[in-house]
Amino acid sequence: MTRDADRRYDIVKRLASTLDPRTVPDFLGLLADSDPEVRVCSIDALGSLGDSRGTGPLLKSLAVESQNVRYRCVKSLGKIGYQSSVEPLIRLLDEPDEDLRCYTVVALGEIGSDRAVKPLIQLSGVADRDMRYEIARALGEIGS
Numbered sequence: 231m232t233r234d235a236d237r238r239y240d241i242v243k244r245l246a247s248t249l250d251p252r253t254v255p256d257f258l259g260l261l262a263d264s265d266p267e268v269r270v271c272s273i274d275a276l277g278s279l280g281d282s283r284g285t286g287p288l289l290k291s292l293a294v295e296s297q298n299v300r301y302r303c304v305k306s307l308g309k310i311g312y313q314s315s316v317e318p319l320i321r322l323l324d325e326p327d328e329d330l331r332c333y334t335v336v337a338l339g340e341i342g343s344d345r346a347v348k349p350l351i352q353l354s355g356v357a358d359r360d361m362r363y364e365i366a367r368a369l370g371e372i373g374s
């Protein structure tokens with residue numbers, strides 16, 4: 231990180247610690263920051279805030295970002311819990327990246343939509359033991 235990026239990152243971390251919903255527009259703007267650490271911090275903050283305004287921009291970032299950023303987007307979408315993210319998340323269950331699929335299973339469980347039940351059951355038929363455990367947990371959360 232450059233010194234300027236370090237400074238932006240420190241500011242974003244401090245801002246994120248406030249959990250103030252008035253900061254959502256700031257974090258949305260920072261999703262376009264040139265430094266990936268700043269983007270990740272903003273993604274995590276949006277998830278912690280749980281504000282549905284983050285859903286669309288996080289879904290967009292999910293489509294174009296690096297592996298680590300995609301993981302964080304999925305986690306934040308699960309925390310936000312907005313129903314409009316269910317279908318895009320279901321499509322991620324077909325991704326070759328097993329970690330991404332696992333994070334997606336957890337996120338779908340957190341969102342709790344019945345629309346995820348059938349795709350999760352289908353995935354359990356080809357998943358390994360650890361993934362089946364996460365699928366069972368997600369299905370339990372959806373059913374509760």
